[in-house]
Amino acid sequence: MFLRSALAWHACFHRSFVRSQAPVGCLPHTVSFATAADAPLHFCVVGSGPAGFYATDRLLKRFGDAVRVTLLDRLPTPFGLVRSGVAPDHPDTKNVINHFGQWAQDPRVEFVGNVTVGRDVQLTDLRRFYNAVILSYGAESNRQLNVPGRELKGTLSAREFVWWYNGHPEYRHLPIDLSATHAVAICGLGNVAIDCARILLRCPDELAKTDIAEHALAQLRQSAVKEVHLIGRRGPVQAAFTPKELRELLTLPGLQVHIDPQMLQLSPVDELEVKSTRMKRRVLEIITKAASASPKGTTDRHLHLHFLRTPAGILGDEEGGVSGLRLEQNELQVGQTGLGQRAVGTGRFEELKADLVLESIGYRSVPLDGVPFDQDAGIVPNELGRVLGGSSGSQPYERGLYVSGWVKRGPTGIIGTNLVDAGITVECIVEDAMASALPTVPANDCGAQALVAAIQDHGKQVVSFADWQKIDAAEVERGKAVGKPREKFTDVDEMLAVCKEQ
Amino acid sequence: MTAGTHEGTAKPGAETISVTFHDDKDGSEKTVQVPIGESLLEAAHANEIELEGACEGSLACSTCHVVVEDPGMYDKLPEPDDDENDMLDLAFGLTDTSRLGCQILASKELDGLRVRIPGATRNFAVDGYKPKPH
16 A cells, blocks of 8 residues: 555645635535537546556536547556555555446446657647646655665666556566565555565465566565665654554564664654544554564564664765665654654764665656646645646646656655545536536547557557456466466566457 | 455445545545444455455455544554554555554444545645635
8 A cells, every 4th residue: 555644644734724715615426518519528538557647537527418438548457556456465555446447338438548748649649639638647746865876777766666566567577586685674664664564574375365467476485584674754653654564564473673772762743643644643652662572573574663864875885785774873863843843963973784675755747748847746736636837828737637646746655645635626627617627529529539540640559448357357267277266477578469369 | 354255235234334424535425334343454445445455355455444433433443453454654644543454344333424525625735725714
């Protein structure tokens, strides 16, 4: 799961509303349009992860029969991070794809996979074919540590590692050799970091019953990893992980957990922070319990939680590989505004041994040609989902262009966060539709039909939802042979070949 | 505790209680009859009330979050366990009387229960906006 500080997002969320415009009257459940019967509105949703699917669902609910939605994905497979992000040992979290699948099969919806905007089709084309385009393509990159040694072989991002064990086609050949890896240092204390640690430390026989990619399982069975270090700049009170993920990791059978008890001594400001949310309170209880647990684990696998440490450099050996991590010890200082405490380096350094370093300090969205992008925030600048920066000059928004999900608000929150987020974006679209502020499209050359024709003109194979169902069935069938719920295809050509089968 | 499967419709003669759902999104309200033992998530779906249940009652999400309006009624519910609290911690608009709809099972003493489905309302969306006095 990807829950990096749901509450922090909450706060931003709240602030962004204050800038909103004056209230409008309560809108009816489904909006009706005079021209609905003969000319429905055509919407294109770019990216079929949770943000895209929840936007689609809201569009269907709000516009009723007066809407057609095309849902694009650059991969032949839908569901975004539910497929390539959610950990394989969290199958219940993936149940949401049952809902997504129902929406995708709605007669008003067309899934079109294997289409990359900017390569197979241009955004300008989409804006010509659709009354509105909703960008929900998520965050396909990550923030990087600003330290020397990143170029050493053995430094990867946690995102790449997650996509590798989840069988994302672009990361199946990630240069990784767990049979020669003894210690892993994971920089970051969010749930992605926890997922990586758990996958590395958990008994492979248990993972063998999940939909983990076969190449990853094979390596985990040969793994020499005995030590995993989780490293955070601040203290246990400020860490971004959530109780469920933390408890699950700290109570892995036989695992030896190491936490410096000094780190659990809270300052008065820490105490205040803990009191402010029950989640922090529960996180602290779990850490305290793990720190004092006896007897210690029975296996030779060790987890070390390091607080108040900032990576200062990645250390290398003669062959250009990673050999360790240099850390600076920190102190917490109260910021200028209220409770927030920041980490300040003390000038004291230490080193730990590691032959794999995973950066897990946040995902990051990538810009799309023709769309404004805020490099600092790593998002498309927007107000409630309307993309800012209209070129006409007379209005602040890009007409007919919207965002939803991580590319709108940054890479935080859980799957369900997108439900609320997409709802707000779709309300903007409803308002704009009612104010006749959406671009018009030629009645005989618009929507999915026009789009697919334009793409196929270039000889590109597109993937329909029925095609995906063939891939899905084949994966489940492959899984049966090895006792897994599915064995994913990790090669796009293989997927496309399955689609062509009768 | 995980919600089991149920047909989700009140069978004739089956004992039911009355539950009211108030939806923050559009201010709509619906009172429905819920058979004893059925979860509020199932009841919502059986009655076309918009309550998402992304993980299908497996305690792996918080999308069926509801707020029990009457604290007295909240106290009548069995305490949430760790698994439910884990999910509630991440719920949108968490309150002291928040629960997951999949974990509230209809029982006699809950007759007349009122719950609110938190969402981003228009009012919430303009939070901070103060209408000028006339």
